[in-house]
């Protein structure tokens with residue numbers, strides 16, 4: 001067979017594809033298992049907000065139409081809920097897409113974006129796709145190091161991504177520290193504060209991004225319906241920024257990026273405070289179950305997660321642990337791709353699943369002694 005030249009852009013040699021959590025069906029097929037617990041993708045195991053389910057059932061027959069490309073109703077609902085004006089809101093196919101839109105709108109080829117490391121893997125990919133250079137500043141004590149990130153800025157820096165709280169560590173810098181950081185970043189640079197786990201964070205630890213946006217600063221806050229609202233499969237994320245930044249991102253956005261069912265479900269879910277409260281409470285209990293279990297086995301982990309997951313250090317090649325857990329029907333996320341070859345990340349699930357996971361990880365770790 002003739003081998004034709006590889007037509008890929010040269011930049012692709014620097015990009016490894018994003019590796020999502022292993023799907024349940026794949027594990028069932030590969031290991032001939034029937035009962036699988038997936039605690040690998042920080043999803044909401046309570047399900048989706050009931051108000052969202054209701055509107056989905058009612059509106060399903062309308063999917064022959066394109067969605068509202070301007071997202072009028074969802075932006076209005078977000079505006080009513082948060083106080084941001086509709087022109088300060090950008091919608092995305094998940095907040096992941098808004099990471100891409102920010103790179104497309106603000107990152108010139110050959111320029112750089114400062115991030116922490118290990119942090120959300122998608123930043124690295126989105127920066128590279130635009131021909132930008134990720135400047136990855138090591139975390140300190142598993143937490144973003146604002147001082148070191150400020151020192152990493154140079155005259156080629158266009159963007160900063162700071163996940164607050166961070167994935168995969170679950171940690172946050174204090175609100176005062178983050179606010180000081182934003183004030184010290186040169187004005188021309190866009191600071192993206194990724195708040196994907198915002199609803200899980202106690203109110204006193206949340207930073208007031210609106211203050212900076214209303215001051216006209218180049219700050220974007222990212223949020224999502226994938227976690228606390230339980231709509232990961234519908235892919236709806238959103239961001240807040242001053243209207244000029246929203247306009248710039250809208251220029252590079254695909255017109256119908258946010259799908260119809262997603263917009264409807266998200267707008268309905270916003271009213272479901274009760275569901276979010278239950279989710280957050282269940283998560284708090286789940287984290288306690290994990291901490292107790294890890295302490296009993298003597299496993300190291302990053303404590304005080306502000307998210308719905310925990311980073312765990314197994315002290316050995318994590319792939320072995322991952323495979324042993326898989327055989328027992330539990331999917332966690334190994335963190336080798338994040339330069340943490342001994343660690344996995346585990347999301348909280350339903351109480352019985354959390355207990356089952358702790359039972360199985362204890363069994364697996366004992367088997368290595």
Ligand SMILES: Cc1ncc(COP(=O)(O)O)c(C=O)c1O
Nearest residue numbers: 094095096120167196224226237
């Ligand atoms: C820090 C962070 N940002 C963004 C996202 C993306 O969420 P989505 O694209 O589902 O809105 C995630 C998902 O895991 C995340 O951990």
